[in-house]
Structure formats: C-alpha cells, structure tokens
Amino acid sequence: MSSAPQTALPPIGSDLFDVGGGSLLGGRCRDCGALRFPHRGFCGACQGTGIDRAPLSRQGRIYTFTIVRHPPPGYRGQAPYAIGYVELAEGLRVMTTITAEDLESLQIGDLVAFDWLVLGEGEQARLSWCYRRLEASG
Amino acid sequence: MSDIVVEGVGMHPFGRFGAKPAIEMACEAILEALHDACIEWREIEAIYCAHMYAGTGAGQRICAILGQTGIPVINVENACSSGGAAAILARQALASGEHATVLAVGLEKMPRGFMDMDYFEPWRQHIGHAVNPAQFAFASRRLMHEQGITERHLALVAEKNHAHSVHNDKAMYRKRFTVDEILASPMIVDPLRLLMLCAPNEGAAAAVLRRRAARPGDVRLIGHGLKTATRDQPLGEHMPTDSPLRSDQPSVTRRAADQAFARAAIGPQDLDVVEMQDTDSGTELINMTELGLCERGAAATMLESGATRLGGRLPVNPSGGLLSKGEPVGASGLGQIYEVVNQLRDRCGQRQVPGARLGLTQALGAGGNCSVLVFERC
Numbered sequence: 001m002s003s004a005p006q007t008a009l010p011p012i013g014s015d016l017f018d019v020g021g022g023s024l025l026g027g028r029c030r031d032c033g034a035l036r037f038p039h040r041g042f043c044g045a046c047q048g049t050g051i052d053r054a055p056l057s058r059q060g061r062i063y064t065f066t067i068v069r070h071p072p073p074g075y076r077g078q079a080p081y082a083i084g085y086v087e088l089a090e091g092l093r094v095m096t097t098i099t100a101e102d103l104e105s106l107q108i109g110d111l112v113a114f115d116w117l118v119l120g121e122g123e124q125a126r127l128s129w130c131y132r133r134l135e136a137s138g
Numbered sequence: 139m140s141d142i143v144v145e146g147v148g149m150h151p152f153g154r155f156g157a158k159p160a161i162e163m164a165c166e167a168i169l170e171a172l173h174d175a176c177i178e179w180r181e182i183e184a185i186y187c188a189h190m191y192a193g194t195g196a197g198q199r200i201c202a203i204l205g206q207t208g209i210p211v212i213n214v215e216n217a218c219s220s221g222g223a224a225a226i227l228a229r230q231a232l233a234s235g236e237h238a239t240v241l242a243v244g245l246e247k248m249p250r251g252f253m254d255m256d257y258f259e260p261w262r263q264h265i266g267h268a269v270n271p272a273q274f275a276f277a278s279r280r281l282m283h284e285q286g287i288t289e290r291h292l293a294l295v296a297e298k299n300h301a302h303s304v305h306n307d308k309a310m311y312r313k314r315f316t317v318d319e320i321l322a323s324p325m326i327v328d329p330l331r332l333l334m335l336c337a338p339n340e341g342a343a344a345a346v347l348r349r350r351a352a353r354p355g356d357v358r359l360i361g362h363g364l365k366t367a368t369r370d371q372p373l374g375e376h377m378p379t380d381s382p383l384r385s386d387q388p389s390v391t392r393r394a395a396d397q398a399f400a401r402a403a404i405g406p407q408d409l410d411v412v413e414m415q416d417t418d419s420g421t422e423l424i425n426m427t428e429l430g431l432c433e434r435g436a437a438a439t440m441l442e443s444g445a446t447r448l449g450g451r452l453p454v455n456p457s458g459g460l461l462s463k464g465e466p467v468g469a470s471g472l473g474q475i476y477e478v479v480n481q482l483r484d485r486c487g488q489r490q491v492p493g494a495r496l497g498l499t500q501a502l503g504a505g506g507n508c509s510v511l512v513f514e515r516c
Binding site for chain 2: 012013036038063065069084091092093095108119126
C-alpha cells in the first residue's frame with residue numbers, strides 16, 4: 001500500500017471520488033437536500049431520483065473506530081488496519097479506512113484528513129481512499 | 139379464545155459436525171420437536187424455513203427427506219434474525235386462521251472465520267470494510283466512550299455466558315473462562331477479543347406452533363415484534379455505511395421490544411428469563427438497555443450485581459448464549475426459542491431458572507432487522 005497520489009489508477013468502485021478536488025463524492029437530493037455517501041440514483045429520504053454529485057469535506061473527526069487484526073474475505077490490503085466512522089461538517093458520518101503512523105494511538109475525536117490509498121499492485125492496483133489522522137486530540 | 143401454543147421444540151447441537159449436511163441437522167431437530175409435540179409429520183400444515191447459507195429450496199429439501207406432504211414451504215432469510223422472522227411468519231399463519239399447526243425451523247452450516255459479508259457491495263470487501271464484527275466493535279467503543287464501560291465489563295459478559303454454558307450439552311463451547319483469561323485472548327477487532335465474540339458455526343432448531351386454547355402448563359407466544367432500523371438510530375448491527383450526525387431515534391431493538399411488550403401486555407420488569415443476541419459482549423450490554431432490562435447507563439452496574447447471571451434476578455442467556463453456543467445464523471433465533479420454552483417448562487436441569495413463567499427472545503441481524511418474542515407459561 002502507498003498513500004502517494006496515483007489518481008490515474010482505476011478506482012476501487014465507481015462514482016466514489018472527486019478525483020480533481022481530492023475528496024469523496026456524495027449525492028445530494030435536488031428535492032429535499034438529503035446527503036448520502038456514496039452517490040446513488042435514489043434519495044432515501046424522499047425517494048427522489050434527481051441526485052446531484054456533492055464533494056464531501058476533506059477533514060473530519062473520528063466518531064468511532066476499530067483495528068481489524070486479521071484480513072477478512074476479499075480484502076486486498078494488509079492487516080492490521082483501522083476502519084471507523086468519520087464525522088464531516090456537512091452532517092454526515094461515513095465509514096472509512098483510517099490511517100495513522102501509530103494505529104494503536106488512535107482515539108475518538110482525532111482530527112483526520114482525506115488521502116488517497118492504493119490497494120493491490122501492478123495491474124491489480126486500484127485507487128481507494130482513507131482519512132489520515134492529523135493530530136491526537138487532547 | 140384461541141392461543142398460539144408452542145407445542146414442541148427441538149434442537150440439533152450447535153458446533154462443528156464434519157461433513158454432516160445442515161439439512162440432516164434440521165431433520166433431527168424437527169423430529170425432536172414433533173416428538174415433543176406428540177404429533178406426526180403429516181399433521182404439519184405449513185413450514186417456515188430460516189437459513190442464509192443452505193442454498194436453493196432448503197425447506198423443500200427437508201421435505202424431500204422427511205416426506206413430501208405437499209404443504210406450503212417458505213424459506214426465510216433475515217440474516218442473524220432469520221429464525222425469529224420464521225417464527226413470526228408461522229405465528230401470522232396461525233393468527234390469520236390460514237393454518238392450525240405449523241413448523242418453524244432454522245438451519246445453518248457456515249465456514250470458519252469472518253463471515254463473507256455479501257451484505258456490502260464487493261468494493262467494500264476489497265477495501266476491508268465488510269467485516270461484521272467491526273460493526274460490533276464500533277458500537278462497543280462508543281459504549282465505552284459514553285457510558286464508562288470498561289474492557290473488564292466486556293470480559294465479564296463473556297465470563298458469565300461461558301459459565302452458563304457448562305450446563306448446556308448442546309453448546310459448542312462448554313468451558314469456564316476467567317475474566318483474566320478472556321482479557322488475555324487475542325484482540326480481533328478492538329476492543330473485542332476472541333472470547334468476547336461468537337463463532338459462526340453449524341446447527342439447527344425447530345418449533346411446532348399450534349392455534350388452540352392453552353391449558354395450564356402450556357407455553358404460549360403472547361407477544362412479537364419485528365422491526366428494521368431507521369437511518370437516524372444509533373450505530374449498531376444495521377451496518378450503515380453512512381449515517382446522519384443526528385442519530386438519537388430509538389434503536390430497532392427498542393422498537394421491536396416495545397411492540398412485543400405492548401402485545402404481551404407486560405413490561406421488561408415482569409420477565410424471568412431472557413435469551414438475547416450476544417453476538418459479542420458489547421451487544422449484550424447494549425441490548426440490556428434497549429430491551430428495557432435496565433436504565434440507560436446502568437448496564438454495567440446490573441451486570442456487576444450478578445442480576446443477569448444464573449441465580450440472579452433476571453438471568454440473561456442461561457443457555458450460554460451465542461458466545462458459547464456459536465451462531466449458526468439461520469438457526470440461532472429458534473435456538474433461543476428452544477431454550478426459553480424449555481426454561482418455562484422447567485426442563486433445563488442445572489441451568490434452570492427456578493419458577494420461570496415469562497421469557498423473551500431477541501435476535502438482531504444485518505440490515506438492522508430485529509425480532510423479539512415473548513412467551514408465557516400458563
């Protein structure tokens with residue numbers, strides 16, 4: 001894995017990223033304003049079908065997290081790794097990979113910032129993302 | 139007035155059974171339930187068959203072995219809550235007048251290790267997000283953050299349920315572990331360690347339900363609730379990949395329990411015994427609150443008081459729970475019913491809750507689907 005920007009790689013899933021702006025891409029309902037990640041063709045609040053793509057905040061705070069000690073079925077990265085929910089200013093929590101120099105020191109409330117993550121190597125390499133811990137909270 | 143009477147229950151042990159097919163385990167559980175109910179296979183008018191992994195037409199394959207009587211067979215998949223959902227469908231068939239005697243059966247044979255969670259999109263698996271115990275860990279960490287729950291409390295739940303299991307010959311693990319042994323077991327998904335998590339495994343359980351007037355000593359199903367999570371409830375087993383910051387609406391367990399209690403015309407304070415979804419230690423503590431067994435913030439105190447232990451005021455998971463039995467997901471909900479019905483019939487030997495008259499089961503699965511059932515001995 002590498003955190004270097006390799007945005008030319010095929011993305012891990014479709015419609016997940018604003019590659020140019022370097023952020024996740026959510027979907028905001030044109031009718032009721034509800035925001036979700038990832039972007040889907042339907043609004044889960046009003047069942048509208050007009051959903052605009054909306055880049056999500058590049059910074060947030062850890063709401064909760066865990067460190068997965070063993071690789072689960074289908075996982076293309078290495079264990080241990082951290083995943084959790086990050087709270088974003090626009091009122092959304094998203095499930096995300098979380099990286100830090102020392103995973104063991106992660107805490108609820110830590111400030112994190114969007115970063116690219118590459119999973120797999122060679123032809124199998126895919127562009128994914130994480131939120132990287134910036135500093136430990138108080 | 140007619141009642142929904144649990145006429146008989148059966149259970150194939152939960153564990154690992156080599157090459158034995160799940161269908162065969164289901165047949166054994168069914169025969170035990172029929173024997174218990176003193177009825178014949180041909181008297182069953184409809185079958186509700188719960189499973190996740192058994193493939194096409196599991197219920198029909200059971201009939202191909204036990205006898206093709208031509209009755210309606212419906213297969214039910216509701217993740218870890220499949221068994222509860224099958225029992226509720228069986229109940230509806232009786233209550234509607236469509237049938238008088240029906241069977242709910244659950245069966246499963248699962249691979250070892252982390253479940254292959256196809257609930258999530260494939261790319262979530264590729265990036266390592268499709269890990270169901272991670273969801274339990276998320277909720278446990280919030281519990282520790284908000285309510286002062288410690289690792290020791292998480293270990294104490296596992297210690298209690300494993301202590302109960304030594305009296306249950308149908309549990310996968312029948313061994314006591316000390317709190318220190320549990321705290322020394324390998325970390326799997328922080329803060330949850332190996333002995334704080336249930337194992338996916340194999341097994342089957344069945345119940346025969348009948349519509350008739352209950353007689354003294356009969357066990358009746360008096361309340362049921364089945365709900366699905368809403369987007370604005372707290373994080374939990376519904377496994378959202380995103381959620382709003384404002385997530386303070388009642389949980390799916392709270393809503394299903396409220397419905398079941400209202401229908402049963404009792405409250406949580408009236409219960410004598412509970413079998414609940416202890417997928418992991420943290421989930422048992424959360425469920426204690428969400429089922430109304432204690433006030434918010436009081437789960438640790440209730441646990442420490444010994445109230446939920448055999449011999450306490452309200453034993454929780456006297457069977458050893460999923461932590462000891464393992465969780466064959468299609469069968470686990472009916473395994474809970476097997477335990478509670480036997481508790482109410484005073485047939486549980488050394489793990490018997492003396493004089494138990496009112497019991498509750500709760501199963502909770504992916505997608506946030508929860509089934510709660512309340513049983514009463516007449």
